[in-house]
Amino acid sequence: MPTEKQLKKQLQNGKMIESEEEMTEGYKKALKRILLVSGDTELMSAPAYYDQSLNAPSIDARASCISVVQDELGHGHIAYRLLEDLGEDRQELIYEREPHEFRNTYGFDQHLENFAELVTAHGIFDRAGMVLLGDIYENTSYAPWKRALTKVEKEEQFHLRHGETWMRRLSNKSDKTHERLQDAVDWMFPMGVEWFGMSDDQKRNTEQLDYRIKGKSNDELRQDWLSRTLPLMEELDLDVPAHYDEEADEYVLEYDMPVAFDQENKEWRFDEPISWDDVIDRWRNRGPANEKYVNMIQSGEVSVQV
Amino acid sequence: MTGMTKYAVFGRRNEGDDTLHLGTVSAHSDRLAKTYAYNTYDEEDWNYLAVVREEDLLEVEHGNVRREVPQ
Numbered sequence: 001m002p003t004e005k006q007l008k009k010q011l012q013n014g015k016m017i018e019s020e021e022e023m024t025e026g027y028k029k030a031l032k033r034i035l036l037v038s039g040d041t042e043l044m045s046a047p048a049y050y051d052q053s054l055n056a057p058s059i060d061a062r063a064s065c066i067s068v069v070q071d072e073l074g075h076g077h078i079a080y081r082l083l084e085d086l087g088e089d090r091q092e093l094i095y096e097r098e099p100h101e102f103r104n105t106y107g108f109d110q111h112l113e114n115f116a117e118l119v120t121a122h123g124i125f126d127r128a129g130m131v132l133l134g135d136i137y138e139n140t141s142y143a144p145w146k147r148a149l150t151k152v153e154k155e156e157q158f159h160l161r162h163g164e165t166w167m168r169r170l171s172n173k174s175d176k177t178h179e180r181l182q183d184a185v186d187w188m189f190p191m192g193v194e195w196f197g198m199s200d201d202q203k204r205n206t207e208q209l210d211y212r213i214k215g216k217s218n219d220e221l222r223q224d225w226l227s228r229t230l231p232l233m234e235e236l237d238l239d240v241p242a243h244y245d246e247e248a249d250e251y252v253l254e255y256d257m258p259v260a261f262d263q264e265n266k267e268w269r270f271d272e273p274i275s276w277d278d279v280i281d282r283w284r285n286r287g288p289a290n291e292k293y294v295n296m297i298q299s300g301e302v303s304v305q306v
Numbered sequence: 307m308t309g310m311t312k313y314a315v316f317g318r319r320n321e322g323d324d325t326l327h328l329g330t331v332s333a334h335s336d337r338l339a340k341t342y343a344y345n346t347y348d349e350e351d352w353n354y355l356a357v358v359r360e361e362d363l364l365e366v367e368h369g370n371v372r373r374e375v376p377q
Contacts, residue, residue, distance in 0.1 A: 074346060081330055090332075148329050151349040 011141045011212040018143050020086055030207040031142055032086055034214070036093075039079030040104035041129065043094070046072045047293035048108045050302060052118035064162050065118065071155040078148045085144065099294035100286050107191050109287025110266070116170055116180035117188070122163025124188045124229060128195040130156045131225045132214075139215025164232060171236040182238055187266040189240045192229065194258060196222040198276045226251035241270065263288055311359055313339040315347055318354040331357065 002010065004026045017023060023031070046069045053065030080090045107125050112118050133156065137149040170177040197203075200219040208214050216224070226242060230251060233240045241254040258279045260272040296302055310332040318325045328347045333339035339357045347355070 074348075077346060078329065081332075084332070085330070144329075147327065151328075151347065154349050 008210045012210075015141065016143045017141050026207065027211050027213075028086060030211050031213055032083060032088070034208055035079050035083050035086075035145070037103045037105070038133070039076050039083065039093070040102045041108060042072050042079060043076035043297060044102060044104040044108040044293050045125070045129075046076070047296040047302075048110070048112055048289065049118060049121065050296070052112045052115055055115050055118075057115065061166070068122065068159050068162065071159065075152050075155070078152065082145055082148065095298050097294075099291045100284075102286075102290070102294060105195055106283045106287055107188070107195060108293065109290040110191075110263070111289045111292075114180060114184075115166075116177065117184040119163050119166035119170065120181060120184035120188050122159050123167045123232065124163075124185070124192045125195070126156055126159040126163060127228060128192050128225055130160060131221055131228070132196075135216045135221060135224075136214050139212060141212040167232070167236060171238070178237070181236070185233065185238045185240060187268065189229070189233070189242075190255075190257075190259070190261075190268045192225065193222065193242070193253065194279065196225065198279075199257070202276055223251055309334060311339070311361075313343070313357040314360055314363055315343045316354075316356045316358065317347060317350065317352045319350055320353050323353070325354070330360070 001024065004024050007015075007024050007027060011017075017027070020028065049065065049069050049072065053062060053069060056062035056065050080088075080093055083093065084090050105125075105128075107121070107128075112121060130153075133149055133152055137146060137153055140146050167181060170181050172178075197218045200217045203218060209217060230240065230242060230244065242251055243254065244250075245252045255270040256273045258274055258276060260269040260274050260278075261267070261282065262269060263282075311334070312330055312332050314330055315328045316325050317328050328343075331339055331342040331346055333342050336357070336359075343355060343357050
């Protein structure tokens, strides 16, 4: 068994890991951590998307929305299956954890309150997921994950196209639907920015990059996401606090990230900068829909309003 | 999970393509394993899809084959 340092060097030179026997403790720990975040995020996006899927404006739209929910459950299954190979119990992970123990991204702790928010979630949040998983698909050293992501990549493309199509429709339909879309973007865009985590210059733990579990840093991934998201915002005439800076040849935010979030009113306080420790505390305390979504999954029950 | 058998899932997109190892499913029976594989790995319209009990998958280690062949 190589030392942690030797393994990191081999991985940087392109070595792939196929099984648990080839892993050092450090590698296994770092891999399990990111797989749990990935699995929990996919799983919790399903209840988050469910309610408003039933509010879709046509049967076709509803069928597409429900198909997205089914895909997300499948993607969650993939991550938990890989965790099972590493000694975790899938039953325990899904059914026997308390809501606050889930490690999904904070975006899926929020209530989605209308159809505009649902399709904006597909256009903004699913794109963030695609950027993160696309990087893992291209660069990861863990071969079973790379293979499993073929399915995820393909299906997330569909989610994105579905989100973009409906964002375009709502944007062009009337002033009222455009306004709804703008309201959704106002809180979801900064949440997408925050999704990628701590800025590189502040990040102390670089294990996932050192072990090449992922290939791009947080800021590189954020730039990638901005470069795909901003053109859509521009096309749909939606205002976001970011722009492309030609001189610097990069996308820049028009506020000092990270900032405080009023989760009751879904409002960002752009004039109230906070530290990344504060952000992590907010994530750890979970958001307003966390218990509801975990209960929906664990009970297998959904309430339908007619 | 208790009482579950783990199966490796293999698929081929079109006739003549390589057979791919898609992943695994866990199930209480072969029939359920096939159903889970069909529903879980539905990203393609597979020309060929198969499950193999993981315990039945015999790995051939490099250099060990000749020694195992009876003289």
